[in-house]
Amino acid sequence: MKSLIGATTVLVLLVAMPMPTAHAAPTRYEAENAVCDGTIDSNHSGFSGSGFCNSINATGVAVQFTVNAASAGTATLGVRYANGGTTDRLATVNGGATVSFPSTGAWNTWSTATTTIQVNAGTNTIRLAATTAAGLANIDYLDVEVGGPNPPTGRKMERLGRGVVAVRSSSTDVLVTWRLLGLDPDGIGFNVYRSAAGGTAVRLNSSILTGGANFVDRTADLTRSNAYHVRPVIGGVEQAPSGSFTLTANRATEPVVRVPLRAGGPVKFLWVGDLDGDGEYDYVLDRQTSPQTIEAYRRNGQFLWSVNMGPNSTNQNNIEGGSSTINVGHNDGVTVYDFDSDGRAEVAVRIANGVRFGNGTTYNALPDNTRQSIAILDGMTGAPRAIAPVPTDYLTDGPMYARFGVGHLDGVNPSLVAYMKNRIGNGGFNLMFCAWRFNGSTLTQQWKFLRGNQDLPDGHNTRIVDVDVDGRDEIAEIGFVLNGNGTLKYSLAPQGIIHGDRFHIAKMDPSRPGLQGYGVQQVNPSGLREYYYDAATGSMIWRHIESGTSDVGRGMVGDIDPRHPGMEVWSFSGLYNAPTNRLAEPNTSLRPWPHLGLWWDGDITMELLNDGKFEKWNPSSPTPTNSVPRLLANWTYGAVNAYGGPNPTFHGDILGDWREEVVYTNSSYNELIIFTTNYPTNTRLYTLAHNPAYRNAMTLKGYVQSHHVDYFLGAGMTPPPRPNITYAGN
Secondary structure (H helix, E strand, O other), X not given: OOOEEOOOOEXXXXXXXXXXXXXXXXXXXXXHHOXXXXXXXXXXXXXXXXXXXXXXXXXXXXXXXXXXXXXXXXXXXXXXXXXXXXXXXXXXXXXXXXXXXXXXXXXOOOEEEEEEEEEOOEEEXXXXXXXXXXXXXXXXXXXXXXXXXXXXXXXXXXXXXXXXXXXXXXXXXXXXXXXXXXXXXXXXXXXXXXXXXXXOOEEOOOOOEOOOOXXXXXXXXXXXOEEEEEEEEEOOEEOOOOOXXXXXXXXXXXXXXXXXXXXXXXXXXXXXXXXXXXXXOXXXXXXXXXXXXXXXXXXXXXXXXXXXXXXXXXXXXXXXXXXXXOOEOOEXXXXXXXXXXXXXXXXXXXXXXXXXXXXXXXXXXXXXXXXXXXXXXXXXXXXXXXXXXXXXXXXXXXXXXXXXXXXXXXXXXXXXXXXXXXXOOOOOEEEEEEEEEEOOOOEEEEEEEEOOOOOOOOEOOOEEEOOOOOOOOEEEOOOEEEOOOOOEEEEOHHHOOOOEOOEEEEOOOOOOOOOEEEEEOEOOOOOEEEEEEXXXXXXXXXXXXXXXXXXXXXXXXXXXXXXXXXXXXXXXXXXXXXXXXXXXXXXXXXXXXXXXXXXXXXOOOOEEEEOOEEEOOOOOOOOOHHHOOEEEEHHHHOEEOOOXXXXXXXXXXXXXXXXXXXXXXXXXXXXXXXXXXXXXXXXXXXXXXXXXXXXXXXXXXXXXXXXXXXXXXXXXXXXXXXXXXXEOOO
């Protein structure tokens, strides 16, 4: 099989996933058996074994472990520690990478810091040495895991249909596109069928289609309705037909699917999920009214249900609002996914007293209007299937806003992950992360993480992605990462990172192992504007520092210049090629605006979405930031931006082949206007919705950001591996 990758014509074939490799289980080394520059104490509770290493407070003091590895390779170190001080304590590992021990708030409160090193087969020395006069934290034990645990057998993801969609791409042509699925066999082909005005379906292609998952129909009578479907062909045998899509008679020439809505107020966010179990995405959206509401629709516009968020949603202040307010500022408190893996999606929502569910019942189970709960709603009825309380650790500071997302924290089952925050008086913020699992009847809290006074910078976006490529998802903020079990993996604060508005995690450098991160900063006192780092360890690769300070409010990542290896990154300091840290365009005024990326026109490089404008930056003839060549504008087709900003209500791969859709409403808010590509392509990729990193990203909102896959998608790419997934439901 071949991968034919050119400037505009690409064929990318699926390849089989390699069999998992067995690894050793983690081995624990207690600090009382290590060499400790101090004393082995037991005066603070909660430690493991018979004690912990309490080193003297001085630069260079150390605790040294002797560990054994069955084979050479990368070892993950988990250092359990307590730091009852108010500042981070830092240490080097074998004189190399720095590991941070942020404050745990008390000497009997223990946490785990992680890092990775290379080990040799046999005996190894691992020495943690303090880099400041504060010395080390109290060290309880060291867990050493060479190569990581066995990878999970496959995360449960949606059993999607073919997502067939058709648009008129010219006065005579219809572009039909459909999904290649994540687990489709190599060599699968397709036949395309058309039924005119309800008549017998006829095959349109003369030979089996094995290139891009799209077809241009130039023979249809467009004065009549035309229904399109596809049949997969495996081993020369035609399979069962897909669902069909009907292009209505005399349809306008436009790259748009229109879905009717009930009349209602402005819409800020839309989520997708297969509510009815037919393999295609349905829609859940908000109404920014007072009180607020949530509505659900089948993909054809059939109204299903509405939830009234009640009197506690009328205070819509974006920092300290009502206990059931949703979708203000960077807070959403809603997401959609098949949480119990039964083949039908549920809706997760943070609720308070006074919420009226889709079945007409009103929730008033809490003792006051400050307390909150998490509800899992039936996707077809809006009725509650399970409810669990929000932890009350920060209740004295009022209700907590929430940002929701989904991750497969164990590598198999989906979990609801919540970033939850409230303000302390008029000052700082409390921050709590929680994870819940829904098994079809019960919603169970898996863990809770409290930031406390640890220096862990957060921002306006959360990303849930497998940063260390072990098959299990981590939870990433702009300045720190949590492991899937709710423990701290690393913090970027010791490397000078503070709060910022935007960050990305993607495979930006195809020649470098793992994933990379890129973020921007808001008024960093060091003058730091943007930075690029290893997403698995937090190790900094490069930073851009300028004189003075600046609020860098935007930052973007994507391969938009095929002349350079890997992806470009940019904010307002110029367009840089990330792997080389060199300007891709020497004239910094000729960079595009750093808003959203979009795969649209069918080549492998990324297009851009900027305030309703679909744009294509041209590296061979760059233009100023405010005049990047435009492919189309949403207002031409009657669409308006989402309530309160320049964004769509949703963007992601929800129809047709691997290209992305962008969802808006009309100005009357009674119609969804879904933009879907009208460009044919020979590029063959499985649907982005079956890529684990990308599908997680589709569940997250915050300050809306681009979604990324976990492989390099850009010029010169190699075929992506088959995703390690299984299909949920029957």
